[in-house]
Structures are given as structure tokens and as C-alpha cells.
Amino acid sequence: MAAAALTLPATGAIRSFGRAVPAPARPQHWRESLKYWAEEVDLVPDLGRDVGSLTWWRGLATCAALCFVTIKLAPDLAPLPGLAEAPMTAARYDEIRSQMITPLAYGSNSGRHMGPTELVSPLASTPERPMIQLFSSVGESGGLSRALARAGVSSADGREVMRTLGGEISPGSIDPGTRLDITLGRRPHPKAARPLDALSFRARLDLAVDLKRENGALTLHRTPIAVDDTPLRIRGVVSDSLYQAARAAGATPATAQAYLRVIAQQISLERIGAGDRFDIIIAHRRAADGMAEPGALLYGGLTTASGKKLDMLKWTHEGREQWFEASGVGKKRDGLAKPVEARRISSGFGMRFHPILGYSRMHQGVDFAAPTGTPIYAVTDGVVSYAGRHGGHGNFVKLAHSGGIGTGYAHMHSIAVYAGQRVRRGQVIGTVGSTGISTGPHLHYEVYKNGQTVNPLSVKFQQQSLLAGRELKAFRARLDTLKSQARGSGVAVVPADTVKAAEDRKVASR
Structure with a gap:
């Protein structure tokens, strides 16, 4: 059987399984061409992919073209021409300098200053003021001498001030913040310090002092001031x-x-x-x-x-x-103060076997182990009722306190109080030792209540001062007087x- 020849339709349609597929239309206008290239053609492909392909070469050309256009359109960075300022003449410089802050820094007057002419001759030395009046104040540290030195008073004049005040006024008694009015005179030559001509200040509330240089030496003049002490x-x-x-x-x-x-x-x-x-x-x-x-x-x-x-x-x-x-x-x-600074209690209150006597008996106090010479303190205010040697206690001190309370301190190395003396809380009454029946340096501390020993560690009594009798009467009289005076x-x-x-x-x- 003879093969049939395939003939395409003249209309350009393509047969596919008995159906006709239309061919893509070609752009008929330049706008349509641009749209076609924008949609169908990739102008900026990834240059890292498909190296050497037509798409890659097209993207490289696009990149090179953009770089070329950017360089050509870049502005010129060459410097712009400008006019140079004319060199400053001496007259112009002097005109500007007269309006600067530099003359003020060197102590000249403000305003417009003219340059020197042939009518002006330089001075061999600059004249200075015959005197300078200034004030200073006494600080928290250093006192009067430091304040004078800060004000420019020479060390020789400062020592002369201290000698002049020494017999009458203690420089250390001048309160911080006290104002010092100082007058410095003319110096003999430019390198010398200005001499102190006068010094005035308030030494105390009731006394003002003036030091003036008379016949080459400072002379002290006192001015008493009346003071009212009414509360x-x-x-x-x-x-x-x-x-x-x-x-x-x-x-x-x-x-x-x-x-x-x-x-x-x-x-x-x-x-x-x-x-x-x-x-x-x-x-x-x-x-x-x-x-x-x-x-x-x-x-x-x-x-x-x-x-x-x-x-x-x-x-x-x-x-x-x-x-x-x-x-x-x-x-x-x-409460009570601690009788001694000790690291430990070597023996407590109660029955114990005596290490020297060799039998058990009541231990009527507390032992504090401490080196010889450690200070012993009064636990509270009281009066020394006994101070001296006391049998097995060795050197012993007993204090009587208010409320029927007493304390005892035994085996002391030295005693610092005497019988009848009044002592204060925390006052040193002796030192730790090992006198009497003792195996080593320690303080044996006892507390008595109405004459009977009690455990010192259990006592924390209160003390309160009370006035009575003539002292109470004098106290109330003082209260009435003070209120009437202040009123x-x-x-x-x-x-x-x-x-x-x-x-x-x-x-x-x-």
C-alpha cells in the first residue's frame, strides 16, 4: 500500500491528533516587540549559571553596557577654582588683633587698640598696683596658715602671723569658713612676693582681730564684741x-x-x-x-x-x-558589756571537778580564757566596793551596781581602780592574770544578786538613773530657771x- 504524503495546510495551522494548534503570533508594532522581549527574553540572567551559553553572554553584555553608561554619566570631581585671599598686611593684622581675646588674656583693657607709633616708647618695666586687696577663707584642713598661702602670702609673713597670734589666739581654734580680709603691699622687686600689710578676721564670736604692719612689723589689734548668752x-x-x-x-x-x-x-x-x-x-x-x-x-x-x-x-x-x-x-x-575580749569560755557556772584542789565543788562564776595583760572592763556603771588580794581569787575587784547587783573579777594581773571609786560602763579596771589558785591566765567573772552568786550568762538586767533628794530639787530648779530665761x-x-x-x-x- 502506497504511503500517503503529509501536506501542511496553507493557513499555517498544525494538526495534532485531529486538532489544529494555532502558531504564535508575531509582534506587529514596536510596543508589542518591547513587551515580547520583556516577557519572553531574560535580560538579566544569573551570571553564576550556564557559563558560556548564549543567555550568559547576553547577560554579560547587558552588565557591561550598564557599567559603561554609569561611568560616562558620572559627574566631574575636579576641584573648583577659587580666589586666594591676599596676604595680610601689618596694619590689617593689628586691626584684627585689637578685636581678639588675646589682649584680654594678657590683662589689657577691652575695646579697640591702636598699634604703636613713633610717639610711643616702650617701658623698661610695667608699673604695678601699690596694693592688692583680696579675701580668702579658712578651709576644713590646713587651717589659717594654708588659707594665707593660698591667697599669696609669703611663708615668712605666714610665720610672722602665727607668732603674733600665738600668745593670744590659737590658730587651730579658728572655725572653718572664717573670712580673711587681706591687703598685700608693693613688692621691692618683680621677683619678690608682695608683703602682707594688713589682715582682718573674726577670731571668735566675741573677738575680731586686725593685724597691721607698723614700722616693718605686724601689730595685733583686738576688738571685743559684746555677746548675749541667753538660751x-x-x-x-x-x-x-x-x-x-x-x-x-x-x-x-x-x-x-x-x-x-x-x-x-x-x-x-x-x-x-x-x-x-x-x-x-x-x-x-x-x-x-x-x-x-x-x-x-x-x-x-x-x-x-x-x-x-x-x-x-x-x-x-x-x-x-x-x-x-x-x-x-x-x-x-x-544589758551588760563584755568583761573581757576572749575567744572562748574555759569553764562555765555550776558543779565541776577542781583541777588543783582535786575534788568537785561549785564553780560560782564563768572563766574567760585570755592572755596575760588583756584589759578587763566594768560591765556597767558602779562603785568599787573591794580592790586587792582576796584569798584564792588572787587580785580581785568587786563592783556594786544599782538594784542589788554586784560583779566580781578574779585572778587579775594588775588592778587599775581603788575602793570607793566610781567607774563607768566599759572602763578598764585591770588586766588578766593568773594570781591566786589558778592553772593559767584567765578571768574568773562572778555576778551577785542580793549577795548571792548567780549564773553570769543569765543576767541581762536594766539600769535606769534616778534623781532624788537635793539633786532632784536642784534639777527641777534648773529646769524652771532655764524655761523662764528662754521665755x-x-x-x-x-x-x-x-x-x-x-x-x-x-x-x-x-
Whole structure:
């Protein structure tokens, strides 16, 4: 059978399994050509793939063409021509220099300065002021001599000042912050220091001094100043805070804090509220020229809104300043101090086998092991009732305390007190030793209650000073006198609204 020839249709259609597939249309316009290239042709192929293919070479050509166009369109980076400034003449330089800050730095006057001419002749030496008046102040460290040196006073003049003041005024007693008015005179030659011609300062609240150079030497002139020592009284009403109310009424921070500590001995500060009245009296010195010097707190009072009244006065009792309430009751002191600094207790209180006597017996104290010479301290205030040799105790000291309490210290190497002497808590009364019946250096410490020994480790009694008899009468007389004197000082009561307004001003100023 003869094979049939395949003939393509004239229309360009392709037969496929009995169906005709139309051929792709060719672009008839340039816009269609661009669209065709954009959609069908990859102009930016990946140059890392198919290296050497026609697509790769087309992408390389595109990259090179873009680089060429970028370089050709780059701006020119050559420098732009400009006009050079003409060289500055001497006259122009002098004109500019007269308006610079350099002349001011060298001490000349401000303003316009003209250059020198033939009518101006240079000076052989610059004239200086015949005197310089300045002031300095005494610092926290170094005292008067350091302040004079900082002000430019020569060391020779500084030593002369110290010699002149030495017999009358101690330079170390001058308070920090004291102002020194200094006058320095004309120096004999440019390399010499200016001599001290005059020095004035406030040596004390009641004394001003002037040192003046007369006939080549400094002469001291004193100016006494009258001082009023009347105590200052500050009273007011509490609004929100007792401390803020006291500060608003005129108390210094130190005075207000000291007052709070004293009041807290008798009443909790948390219980003090609005409407309570405070009363403060401090030592106060006021000079005739108005300068004042506040002192220590002497009295602290408080009256609560419910009517409870508290009066606290500083009083010297048994050689020590303490605060007492108006009834004569002082501050409570809890517990006992440690009698010796020891690392361990070598023997406790109770029955034990005696290492020397060879039998069991009651050990009526506590032994603290410590080297010979270690200080022994009084555990609390008391009076020495015995000091000396005491049988097996060796060197022995016994102290009597208030409330029927006593303490004993045995086997001491040395004794530093005597019978009848009053001692304070923490005072050294002797040193550790090994006298009497002892196997080595240690302190045997005993505590007595109504004459009977008790375990020292179980005793933590309270002590409270009490005034009685003539001392209580003198205490109350001093309290009345102080309040009457301070009342005459003219310090008015500060109302609550005044205190509140002062507090509001402080808050607003912040």
C-alpha cells in the first residue's frame, strides 16, 4: 500500500491528533516587540549559571553596557577654582588683633587698640598696683596658715602671723569658713612676693582681730564684741511632721535631729501627730553685730493634743551628762558589756571537778580564757566596793551596781581602780592574770544578786538613773530657771498654719 504524503495546510495551522494548534503570533508594532522581549527574553540572567551559553553572554553584555553608561554619566570631581585671599598686611593684622581675646588674656583693657607709633616708647618695666586687696577663707584642713598661702602670702609673713597670734589666739581654734580680709603691699622687686600689710578676721564670736604692719612689723589689734548668752527657745505646733515643723520654726537640722532622739527616749515618734506642740531650748550666743552661734540642745518638751506633757532636761549625774524627765527619771540602759575580749569560755557556772584542789565543788562564776595583760572592763556603771588580794581569787575587784547587783573579777594581773571609786560602763579596771589558785591566765567573772552568786550568762538586767533628794530639787530648779530665761528671749509660738505655709513654700521651691 502506497504511503500517503503529509501536506501542511496553507493557513499555517498544525494538526495534532485531529486538532489544529494555532502558531504564535508575531509582534506587529514596536510596543508589542518591547513587551515580547520583556516577557519572553531574560535580560538579566544569573551570571553564576550556564557559563558560556548564549543567555550568559547576553547577560554579560547587558552588565557591561550598564557599567559603561554609569561611568560616562558620572559627574566631574575636579576641584573648583577659587580666589586666594591676599596676604595680610601689618596694619590689617593689628586691626584684627585689637578685636581678639588675646589682649584680654594678657590683662589689657577691652575695646579697640591702636598699634604703636613713633610717639610711643616702650617701658623698661610695667608699673604695678601699690596694693592688692583680696579675701580668702579658712578651709576644713590646713587651717589659717594654708588659707594665707593660698591667697599669696609669703611663708615668712605666714610665720610672722602665727607668732603674733600665738600668745593670744590659737590658730587651730579658728572655725572653718572664717573670712580673711587681706591687703598685700608693693613688692621691692618683680621677683619678690608682695608683703602682707594688713589682715582682718573674726577670731571668735566675741573677738575680731586686725593685724597691721607698723614700722616693718605686724601689730595685733583686738576688738571685743559684746555677746548675749541667753538660751534660744523655739516653739511651734506639729502639722504633718515633727521634724519639718521644728525646721520651719527655725531649728537647724542638727538641733531638730537631737531633739527627736531625746523625745524618742520617752515616747514613740509614731504617736506624735498634728496638733501636738513642741518646745525646744538650745544654747545660743548672739553678738552685738548680729552674728549668732547656735549651741547644743538643752531642753526638749512636748505637749500632746490629749494633754500629756513631757519635759526633758540635760543634767550631769554621777559625772556624766544624761537626759532626765522632769520627774528625775533617766534613760534606761539594757544589758551588760563584755568583761573581757576572749575567744572562748574555759569553764562555765555550776558543779565541776577542781583541777588543783582535786575534788568537785561549785564553780560560782564563768572563766574567760585570755592572755596575760588583756584589759578587763566594768560591765556597767558602779562603785568599787573591794580592790586587792582576796584569798584564792588572787587580785580581785568587786563592783556594786544599782538594784542589788554586784560583779566580781578574779585572778587579775594588775588592778587599775581603788575602793570607793566610781567607774563607768566599759572602763578598764585591770588586766588578766593568773594570781591566786589558778592553772593559767584567765578571768574568773562572778555576778551577785542580793549577795548571792548567780549564773553570769543569765543576767541581762536594766539600769535606769534616778534623781532624788537635793539633786532632784536642784534639777527641777534648773529646769524652771532655764524655761523662764528662754521665755524672755522673745521667741514667739509658731502656729500650725505658719508651719504648713513654710512647708508649702519649700515644696514649691523644689
